[in-house]
Amino acid sequence: MNLSNLKPAAGSIKSTKRIGRGTGSGHGGTSTRGHKGAKSRSGYSRKIGFEGGQMPLQRRVPKFGFRNINRVEYKAINIGDLQKLAEAKGLSVIDLDTLINNGLVSKNDKVKILGNGKLTLKLEVKANAFSKSAVEAIEKAEGSVVTL
DSSP: OOGGGOOOOTTSOOOOOOTTSOGGGTSOTTTTSOSSSGGGSTTOOOOTTOOTTSOOHHHHSOOOOOOOTTOOOEEEEEHHHHHHHHHHHTOSEEOHHHHHHTTSSOTTOEEEEEOOSOOOSOOEEEESEEOHHHHHHHHHTTOEEEEO
16 A cells, blocks of 8 residues: 555545536536526526515514613622632632632623622622622621622
């Protein structure tokens, strides 16, 4: 075996259809396009979504919904998660960098602290937003809240 006698595996290479090269090829005459009509002619292209004149799907189905361009999306984190994080890492201050470094949020997220769970540690929490119940729970545990 050497480079001069390499061949592809048997049956792996098919010859291409040679269209419009005479009747002997089997693809002459109408060149596999059938007889007459727009689809047989050069330059034909059907519009995307065209359904033969029937009212197309994208016009039959009504528009709906609304997207508020001023909406601010927050990543929600519960005080129970802050409790676990602070216990595991021995922290007293939790800010965005801490949350990012521990994989709870990504660097472009805005963070809202929610009041689900128990908080017993005294923590200083810095975030973009807080729910009322979260603020109550943090201050009840003698911690402090800083809104960024």
